[in-house]
Amino acid sequence: MAKKSVLGLYTEEDSAADALDNLRDAGFEEGEYELLTGTPYPEGTFGEAEPEHHLFRWPLIGAACGFTGGLIITAGTQMAYPLITGGKPILSIPPMAIIMYEGTMLGAIIFTIIGIIFESRLPRLFMGAYSEKITEGHIGVTVTTEEGRTGVAEEALKKAGAEGDIIRGWE
Amino acid sequence: MATNSAGVEYEAVSEPYVETENSVDNRKDVSDRLLKIHNVTSNRFWQFAALTGLMFALGIIGFILKVASGFDDKDVWGYYVAVFAFLMTTTAAAPMVAIAPRIANAHWRRPISRAAELWTVAGCLNLVLYIPLIWLLPSLENGRRSLWFYGQQASKDQFWTGFESVPAYSPHIWATLAIVSLVVLGLALVWLSCLPDFAVLRDQGTGWRQKWGRRLSLGWIGTTRQWNWQYHRMGIVSAFYFMMLIFVHFFISVEFLMVHVPGWIDSLYPITHAHNALQAGVATMMLTIFCLRQFGGYKDYIGLDQFWGLGKLLLALSLLWFWFWFSSFNLFWYAKKPSELSLLELLISGPYKIMFIAEFLLVFIIPWFSMIWNPVRRSVWGPAVIAVSVLLGTLLDRIRLYVASWDAASRDFVSMLEMEMHEVPEKIVTPAIADIFLIVGFIGGSIFIFMLASRLIPVMNIWEQKEFLLYKAEAQYHRAKVLVLGKPR
Incomplete structure (x- = not known):
């Protein structure tokens, strides 16, 4: 109906x-x-229920994917071409951290942008009953x-x- | 405690705590007044836009001349990279003035947060400027010291045997990804912030602005859920912008600056570069709000509160400038390794000495000695003049470092790992006409883009101004009237 x-x-x-x-x-x-x-009124001003959202999941999932990608690239490269530098272990965290950080950031950002578009349900094609007085x-x-x-x-x-x-x- | 019909418990209040100015009439008044200012474009605006547009045209000519000259002579590109670094230090960092105080729930940022975010639109110009740098930046094959383990791999017989080492263009790949991400995040931030105001343009605007608002508001109607998302979306994107900004400065300062000067090893410098950006970002915003107040019609909105807030930040960041500089300098000065003495000769006591002294005065001494005085800090003109000083000093800093560094990048050293004293360039690279066009043109171009963006997007955040009505009240306190400010969430 x-x-x-x-x-x-x-x-x-x-x-x-x-x-x-x-x-x-x-x-x-x-x-x-x-x-x-x-x-934006403070939540609960009108006795309404607090809206739920799952936006926080997107950057977390993206960050996990990006971190995994960064880990695979850095660890894989170093295991493929083992080279002891400065007496440090082959898999040393400091040199790997740069790529892992950028991988984490890129994953989180891409997933967040997708999440924002998806979760926001924008664009809203049918606005239903609406009045311009709302923005007034x-x-x-x-x-x-x-x-x-x-x-x-x-x-x-x-x-x-x-x-x-x-x-x-x-x- | 009381319970509403949904079964939700809430604290019942018999009388309101204070009377706020939040009423339909006042909310409408805020929209109407800000839209009225937004809709008017004065002759003075177009005159200044024409001037900056002309400067931008010169910048484009300089850009074409520079690209046409080829990428082989690295030293002639020093000024170009300096302009790019200067814009990344100023326009790309200005949005932090919106991000940090918003996270801290500081009310004074409300009238200036949109202007800060609007500078991200000028970030598109930084991306255009960056494109030739991909060709300019030498591959790792030239043997310079770098972040990457290029050419050091011992085995190629395991898996991925097609590669002999990390790609020679690793810096190009990762720096490009970082800069593109920063620009995309900046545009996402300004669009998210503007969504409710686009709805205001759609409903209250006229002509092309109304069409613009209808397209970009994407059906925003202001449900509780949409506002809730707005709060969380902006929080997440803002946090990422901050993290990416620091990371981009890390990359720029390493890949486009330090690695080209043999012997420049300083783990503190990347964060110094990022700190310089925060200082110059605050100075950029100080000058922006001064212009908006004096010439943009926002005198009733931008007051001493905003200048005080930014002034305190600028004073703290100027003191930090010295701390960062001195920490690095002290280490080189005491260590006295030959390559480090050569580095000090190149950047501080040699050909760029006058430039360094001028920069030291403009970025540290002048802000420090002037901002400690209350009458200067609590004024409109004082902080604006000091902001000009900081921006000029930052420009000199970028020219000094990047021109010297790319001059070094064009030379053949005995060792690519350290520079000897006799190898230090003796003269400053003289700017060509194309360099002057680039410096003037792209600074003017950024202002031009900001000005055009301010015609499309309200330069003052309408919804945050209306929100302020909820949290602001005047109350009697014994025999005085005081302003009571509430904190959302």
């Missing part, structure tokens, strides 16, 4: 927080509603749900004191 989104705009933080409470009371799940702001300073609460439930959502948004008409859009 096609999903539709509705958006209520608020001028006060408390009203937006009330709207979230009303939506939860009306049976809407986390993930069905979202807050839209033009400013209004706080938006948007609900994306089945078409039959949009009435309930609109009711919950209005009850919290949404300013003006509820904005509708397709997701």
Whole structure:
């Protein structure tokens, strides 16, 4: 079934927080509603759940791959052509550290860029219900749900004191 | 403790702690005022852009002349490499002024962080300048001392028997990867920082700026999740930029400088080079914010707070300059190895003595003796003048070191491992007309690119300014009014 989104705009933080409470009371799940702001409010300002992300995994995986690559290049080269330099062991960390560091960095950077693009879900092709007032300073609460439930959502948004008409859009 | 309908516990507050200025009207006012300044391009801007554009054109002529002269005579390329190193020391390091205070949650950086990040766009010019250096840098076959174990392998009968040693072009490969990574990270950083502001341009802008904002905002709508990602993305990319910046300076100072002077062995110098970049990066930003304040229309946003913050950093970094220089100098001076005395003759007491003294005054003595005085540090003009001094000194430093080093690179020494006193060049390499074009042109070109970028991207971070409303309040403290600043997260 096609999903539709509705958006209520608020001028006060408390009203937006009330709207979230009303939506939860009306049976809407986390993930069905979202807050839209033009400013990064501290997490939990509106009583919303803290969003989860897995961005930290990408640089860690990339760094592990890059480090392994750097280790294989440096250790492999030195084992292939063993040369004792300055009485140090064949596999000495200081000369290997440069390539291993750069390998680690390159792996981490490449994976992070991929991770940012993937995790951010950008570009967002369908913006759903949206208002330019968000970037002006209004706080938006948007609900994306089945078409039959949009009435309930609109009711919950209005009850919290949404300013003006509820904005509708397709997701 | 109270519980909301989602079952999440939170600390209930019966009364707000302080009244902040965060309201719809104020948030809109911030956007409107900053967009108004961004949308206006004054005649003075175009006049200065025309001047720097002309300088850039001269730089391109110098670039063509230099490339056309070929890569065989290394000594004539000294000024070219010096310009490249100078730009990597200034424009590539300026974003650190946004990165470090943001990690420390320092509010004073908010009006200047975007301008610092915008210098990464000029980093593209550094990449263009770097391309001929790949051909210029000799392979490891010339027998110079290097980081790489070239030509020393004893066995070629095991596996990878196709190679006799590490590739002779190892420095070229790894330095290129590092510099490309730095430029890509810089562009990623500025784009990530701008995402919410591109959405503002999309929604509030007009004409081509609105189209530009629509394309680059990629559907940014400001969900809690997007803001959360924004915080983490910028943190990770910023940290990588810092790490890569230090690494790139390590490579530049080793591969394009030290290895060409036989006997220059100094494990401290690469980090000295990186430190110089942090000092010059702060000076670059000091001058940038001075221009934005005086000529860019941002007088209400860039105040003494920003100059104080940067001034303290510049004072500390100027003192560190002496520490780094003296640590290396002292070792050579006491050790008195013949090759080290030759090195001191080349870089300090010989043909480049006057240049060294001037640099010493400009980079250390003048900032030190002027920035210790409160009236100078707590002013707008004082730090800006000192920033000019530091930048001039840094340019002299890069010319002194790189021109001398590439002069040495063009000579045949008895031993490629140490330089004897009689082998030290006696005269400074005189700059050709192409060198003067390059110095003037690419410094002007970087400013030109920054200025053009500032027309496309708001030079002041709109979303960080709006965020500041959440954390700023004026409160009565006994009989005085004080500014209370909160810390996010």
